[in-house]
Amino acid sequence: MFSGKKKATHDKLRGGYYTPPKLADFLCEWSIRSPLDKVIEPSCGDGNFIDSALKRFSNLEIKSPINITAIELQKSEIEKAQQRVRDSFSDIDLDIHWENKDFFKHYEKLKGSDFDVVIGNPPFIRFQHFDEESRDIAFNHLRDFGYKPTKLANCWAAFIQLSIELLKPNGRLAMVIPAELLQVKYAAELRERITQSFEHIVLVSFKKLVFKGIQQEVVLVLAEGKRDHLEEYSDIHTVEIEDEDQLNEKTLSGIIKHSHAKHTNKSVKWTSLFLSDPEFKVIESIQGNKKLLRLGDIASVDVGIVTGRNKFFVVDEDAKKEFDLDDFVVPLVGKTSAINNLIFNQKKLKAFSEKFPSNLLALKGIDEKTFSEGLKRYIALGEQEEVHTGYKCRIRKRWYDVPSTHLSEGFLFRQIHKFPLLVSNKVKAACTDTIHRVQLIDKDICFDQLSASFINSLTFAWAEVCGRSYGGGVLELEPNESEELPIPFNKSINLDVKLISNFIDQKDIESALDYVDEELLIKGLGMSKRRVSLLRSSWVRLSNKRLNRK
Numbered sequence: 001m002f003s004g005k006k007k008a009t010h011d012k013l014r015g016g017y018y019t020p021p022k023l024a025d026f027l028c029e030w031s032i033r034s035p036l037d038k039v040i041e042p043s044c045g046d047g048n049f050i051d052s053a054l055k056r057f058s059n060l061e062i063k064s065p066i067n068i069t070a071i072e073l074q075k076s077e078i079e080k081a082q083q084r085v086r087d088s089f090s091d092i093d094l095d096i097h098w099e100n101k102d103f104f105k106h107y108e109k110l111k112g113s114d115f116d117v118v119i120g121n122p123p124f125i126r127f128q129h130f131d132e133e134s135r136d137i138a139f140n141h142l143r144d145f146g147y148k149p150t151k152l153a154n155c156w157a158a159f160i161q162l163s164i165e166l167l168k169p170n171g172r173l174a175m176v177i178p179a180e181l182l183q184v185k186y187a188a189e190l191r192e193r194i195t196q197s198f199e200h201i202v203l204v205s206f207k208k209l210v211f212k213g214i215q216q217e218v219v220l221v222l223a224e225g226k227r228d229h230l231e232e233y234s235d236i237h238t239v240e241i242e243d244e245d246q247l248n249e250k251t252l253s254g255i256i257k258h259s260h261a262k263h264t265n266k267s268v269k270w271t272s273l274f275l276s277d278p279e280f281k282v283i284e285s286i287q288g289n290k291k292l293l294r295l296g297d298i299a300s301v302d303v304g305i306v307t308g309r310n311k312f313f314v315v316d317e318d319a320k321k322e323f324d325l326d327d328f329v330v331p332l333v334g335k336t337s338a339i340n341n342l343i344f345n346q347k348k349l350k351a352f353s354e355k356f357p358s359n360l361l362a363l364k365g366i367d368e369k370t371f372s373e374g375l376k377r378y379i380a381l382g383e384q385e386e387v388h389t390g391y392k393c394r395i396r397k398r399w400y401d402v403p404s405t406h407l408s409e410g411f412l413f414r415q416i417h418k419f420p421l422l423v424s425n426k427v428k429a430a431c432t433d434t435i436h437r438v439q440l441i442d443k444d445i446c447f448d449q450l451s452a453s454f455i456n457s458l459t460f461a462w463a464e465v466c467g468r469s470y471g472g473g474v475l476e477l478e479p480n481e482s483e484e485l486p487i488p489f490n491k492s493i494n495l496d497v498k499l500i501s502n503f504i505d506q507k508d509i510e511s512a513l514d515y516v517d518e519e520l521l522i523k524g525l526g527m528s529k530r531r532v533s534l535l536r537s538s539w540v541r542l543s544n545k546r547l548n549r550k
């Protein structure tokens, strides 16, 4: 009845999703230029990249043994890779250094090896779930190279950072990398280092998902001309293609020849590199504009309530009645679709509660002596079903006390489909962590006006640039990313909230944007019509890019 989420699979925990052969073939063909190239694959899995590299070498005129270093943590996987090589390449002179090791622990031995090429697709594992000893070793190496690693990061970034350091001058890097590279904060240092380390970079993204069975969106990073010292800028080209079938060097160089390189520096989020040149320039000027008000200047954004088991803590009307919970619950909304306009009012809450459970069991600070018989029965039922043994519940003083249940003045979409929305919470409802909570710092601000001012091309475009997009088209904004959103608000604005709400109800977001853009961007901030229309087309381009990716 109150069952929780499924445990993460073994493959997920070790980041074990293998690269489709067409991608690996392409990356090896691009990066391996000479039969003498010394190649490293830092996490080879069952050997897709090794296979592709050997195919590539076979097409070059081989004069001496092929030199590849292949590292992999999982014994069973590296053995599969070795078997594949024995099965398919027994006729070639090989010098493969198989290392069934942890890349980070083995790194000391690799230092100074001077590789010409690094290929691969690093594991996608959060450092929180990572072997601590290995993480500490990785962090020490990173610090040696001048990085400032953080535990919030994901280990793929460290894999790439350290791989770059193994390349010799003029070396090439050709890797499949989670698309989070383009914008997440924890990858800012990596973006900067790639920019500083290579002369020329090409990012290839796909309109369709290329890893079957997982929602992970990826980009290919082709970086060449490894420098022997760091420089401020590099040339960067972006290419967007349909899927892996369109990957070939001719298409790529054709596209590149016909577009200007963009220059990236450290403040640029790479999502914006996929914009047209004029759009990029407008967005770039916003990235550097410290004067623009950010949502975080006037409000704080916090995750919604983490109950530990929504099925138990979020109660429907029948259960509320059956267990006499009236005095122990507060209204709650748990779906973005229910807060679909600027104002969340009683009518909307009622409509939501008719379809979904909408009462949060909020017991913190309530003396047990005052618990009703019904509530006691409900808690006993939870214990019978072992809700209290779940990770989040068992570490609480009283397992049924959901912490941090403060109500907020507003909500913000955490997961965005078409466009982001800041919603005024008129009914003081709680929300689960599918929705962010927004609290005003300056209590004199009218939240309805703030919500209305959010509907503009500048904020929308920026949400696309700095949000994380997942397969299936969803854009996700973390609280800190939401606080970074520029917002053309000031206390004297007086927008027609009703008019905007009507447009949104009629699914006419363009008219709502036209109205607010005119009032706040053109009349308010003095932006030209052309700049505003470039912001609008940036939003349209980037949101279509993610929405069309299936």
Ligand SMILES: C[S@@+](CC[C@H](N)C(=O)[O-])C[C@H]1O[C@@H](n2cnc3c(N)ncnc32)[C@H](O)[C@@H]1O
Residues within 6 Å of the ligand: 014, 015, 016, 017, 018, 019, 042, 043, 044, 045, 046, 047, 048, 049, 071, 072, 073, 074, 077, 101, 102, 103, 104, 120, 121, 122, 123, 124, 134
């Ligand atoms: C995303 S898979 C990619 C495998 C292969 N490169 C490919 O593209 O098909 C990542 C691999 O990294 C391995 N791995 C995870 N942590 C590792 C570590 N610390 N050192 C070396 N390999 C690791 C996993 O076992 C998994 O096989």
